[in-house]
Amino acid sequence: xxxxxxxxxxxxxxxxxxxxxxxxxxxxxxxxxxxxxxxxxxxxxxxxxxxxxxxxxxxxxxxxxxxxxxxxxxxxxxxxxxxxxxxxxxxxxxxxxxxxxxxxxxxxxxxxxxxxxxxxxxxxxxxxxxxxxxxxxxxxxxxxxxxxxxxxxxxxxxxxxxxxxxxxxxxxxxxxxxxxxxxxxxxxxxxxxxxxxxxxxxxxxxxxxxxxxxxxxxxxxxxxxxxxxxxxxxxxxxxxxxxxxxxxxxxxxxxxxxxxxxxxxxxxxxxxxxxxxxxxxxxxxxxxxxxxxxxxxxxxxxxxxxxxxxxxxxxxxxxxxxxxxxxxxxxxxxxxxxxxxxxxxxxxxxxxxxxxxxxxxxxxxxxxxxxxxxxxxxxxxxxxxxxxxxxxxxxxxxxxxxxxxxxxxxxxxxxxxxxxxxxxxxxxxxxxxxxxxxxxxxxxxxxxxxxxxxxxxxxxxxxxxxxxxxxxxxxxxxxxxxxxxxxxxxxxxxxxxxxxxxxxxxxxxxxxxxxxxxxxxxxxxxxxxxxxxxxxxxxxxxxxxxxxxxxxxxxxxxxxxxxxxxxxxxxxxxxxxxxxxxxxxxxxxxxxxxxxxxxxxxxxxxxxxxxxxxxxxxxxxxxxxxxxxxxxxxxxxxxxxxxxxxxxxxxxxxxxxxxxxxxxxxxxxxxxxxxxxxxxxx
RNA sequence: GCGCCCAUAGCUCAGCUGGAUAGAGCGUCAGACUACGAAUCUGCAGGCCGGGGGUUCGAAUCCCUCUGGGCGCACCA
Numbered sequence: 001x002x003x004x005x006x007x008x009x010x011x012x013x014x015x016x017x018x019x020x021x022x023x024x025x026x027x028x029x030x031x032x033x034x035x036x037x038x039x040x041x042x043x044x045x046x047x048x049x050x051x052x053x054x055x056x057x058x059x060x061x062x063x064x065x066x067x068x069x070x071x072x073x074x075x076x077x078x079x080x081x082x083x084x085x086x087x088x089x090x091x092x093x094x095x096x097x098x099x100x101x102x103x104x105x106x107x108x109x110x111x112x113x114x115x116x117x118x119x120x121x122x123x124x125x126x127x128x129x130x131x132x133x134x135x136x137x138x139x140x141x142x143x144x145x146x147x148x149x150x151x152x153x154x155x156x157x158x159x160x161x162x163x164x165x166x167x168x169x170x171x172x173x174x175x176x177x178x179x180x181x182x183x184x185x186x187x188x189x190x191x192x193x194x195x196x197x198x199x200x201x202x203x204x205x206x207x208x209x210x211x212x213x214x215x216x217x218x219x220x221x222x223x224x225x226x227x228x229x230x231x232x233x234x235x236x237x238x239x240x241x242x243x244x245x246x247x248x249x250x251x252x253x254x255x256x257x258x259x260x261x262x263x264x265x266x267x268x269x270x271x272x273x274x275x276x277x278x279x280x281x282x283x284x285x286x287x288x289x290x291x292x293x294x295x296x297x298x299x300x301x302x303x304x305x306x307x308x309x310x311x312x313x314x315x316x317x318x319x320x321x322x323x324x325x326x327x328x329x330x331x332x333x334x335x336x337x338x339x340x341x342x343x344x345x346x347x348x349x350x351x352x353x354x355x356x357x358x359x360x361x362x363x364x365x366x367x368x369x370x371x372x373x374x375x376x377x378x379x380x381x382x383x384x385x386x387x388x389x390x391x392x393x394x395x396x397x398x399x400x401x402x403x404x405x406x407x408x409x410x411x412x413x414x415x416x417x418x419x420x421x422x423x424x425x426x427x428x429x430x431x432x433x434x435x436x437x438x439x440x441x442x443x444x445x446x447x448x449x450x451x452x453x454x455x456x457x458x459x460x461x462x463x464x465x466x467x468x469x470x471x472x473x474x475x476x477x478x479x480x481x482x483x484x485x486x487x488x489x490x491x492x493x494x495x496x497x498x499x500x501x502x503x504x505x506x507x508x509x510x511x512x513x514x515x516x517x518x519x520x521x522x523x524x525x526x527x528x529x530x531x532x533x534x535x536x537x538x539x540x541x542x543x544x545x546x547x548x549x550x551x552x553x554x555x556x557x558x559x560x561x562x563x564x565x566x567x568x569x570x571x572x573x574x575x576x577x578x579x580x581x582x583x584x585x586x587x588x589x590x591x592x593x594x595x596x597x598x599x600x601x602x603x604x605x606x607x608x609x610x611x612x613x614x615x616x617x618x619x620x621x622x623x624x625x626x627x628x629x630x631x632x633x634x635x636x637x638x639x640x641x642x643x644x645x646x647x648x649x650x651x652x653x654x655x656x657x658x659x660x661x662x663x664x665x666x667x668x669x670x671x672x673x674x675x676x677x678x679x680x681x682x
Numbered sequence: 683g684c685g686c687c688c689a690u691a692g693c694u695c696a697g698c699u700g701g702a703u704a705g706a707g708c709g710u711c712a713g714a715c716u717a718c719g720a721a722u723c724u725g726c727a728g729g730c731c732g733g734g735g736g737u738u739c740g741a742a743u744c745c746c747u748c749u750g751g752g753c754g755c756a757c758c759a
Contacts, residue, residue: 354757361757397686618699
């Protein structure tokens, strides 16, 4: 928070204290301060109608007048920060000393640089973010992209605000879908094992498509897949452990999965395929291999996008304990039998919460109960966020309600004290961060779009643009995690320009998903994603590289003008950039400068960065950061267009150099929170 | 049928924890490159904030209702 706002908060606080004797919490007082819509209303407003909540009586206008009297009488307390007070209807408007405001705000940015806007918690709360969570038996499509980018951005935001974040990828490695894939693999004889070795995901995708088509016509295949899954489950569950004891030991560093499969040791060829398919142990190995290959593929794409996880978990790991939890709930009377299945009666949710099928096998819901408890035991958390599409709202509302029941009626669980402890602890800490669907997403041929193809389309478009500019390119470093060998295909042979194109493509795709509020369904439109103008990722990236370009240009030009001066500026800028400490009183702007108003607006935008980050956190809404970044970029681009710096005198340029550096710092921080790659040049 | 979500400019969306004249981008049209990078900027036009009712000094924002769309609703995940 900026010192001007803070001063005003304290000022209002003392006014209230004088009036009602009890005072007001600073957090509450902050709500009284508003940012007026236009600059003719001043810079900060105190909305008098809010004061009625704190014991002041009368019409808003009268209260405002009362506060105005107080403010004028005690103006001495704030005269260092504010130059004028006006009353307008129910508002008391405060006008800041703009020169001081700019100085303080820009200085604050430069001092903190990469940490500008960062929060700190004395005791960082552990927040688990469960996101992306692709299914190994299904291709990774754009639906997962939304969860992935929203989740990653939230992780960044929480971390930035001082939380202890744990990112978990909960793989869908369980279910009949897995059985189908095994059925397909064993059924089709035309698998190209050369291709399988080189590009396993493509082959798996074809198997997926083929079997799903065939199952439509031949129901016996569905049965076969179910059988294969049942055998798989038996293999996964073969080392059954007792939940209570397991939970107790978790804190001692026991491995949650307990089983580490060695993917690389499995080699399946056209010759030995039949042997694997014959036995359930062999089928288990096929599944393991698919799982391993899928994870490798996911990791490659994640890394490319600058996304990483702390933990990879699989549903199969929770399945082990699902039946036992069902048993515990049933015996304790919290769950009852209904139409042959087991359900948990819930107050708020009408649809029965089914935790076990009539054949006794576990369900998604029961496995999620296990997972939340296991994670509490293993990692502990003050909050756990599931970033999953809104179509699963019912599921999560059932899950959360079940935990409320487990806590309310914990006496019923006293036979299982450890389970009871962790389950009670989890209650009320689970959050579903849902998002709308992407409607109409398909390739131009009408198929499902792979994430990689999606990025590739955007990259190709960026390539065209870069060629038009000719000669201007990034520094040639590919994005972190890029490995030409892994990709090994056409456009992924990077030179500097291509590396830039890839970053731009990723920026376009990611920002397209983060710029709107989560809840709204988005109508997918290729023209929207492939537009790089206006409210887009490339616009933001362009702004940063334009600043870079301008800064180096200024250093060069000024150096040529007067001997030595270029050096001074260079050191000032470099010092600010590298160490963030060289800001000092050399810097000043004057109200008489023609660009003063625009600079003030930019400084004003700096001052609200942290507020917006906190709002994004409170609402779990990355799009708030997106809007912020667009606004800042827009303010800068307007400034850039209207005021030429080259050719101005030394002092003038020097002050602007600080401001440019500050814009770059704040924009960079915002883009990092959004997982938008930054380019030196583009 | 029940539940959740959504409805703001031609299109895509901000604004929604009630507050001052409802804002951007795209598109249309008219402008700005001998110029710090035109992936930019300036301007024009475009709105009974889906309809109706209510609460309030004050409603795009909260409540009710209707309409239109999305999603979900017992053994899939």
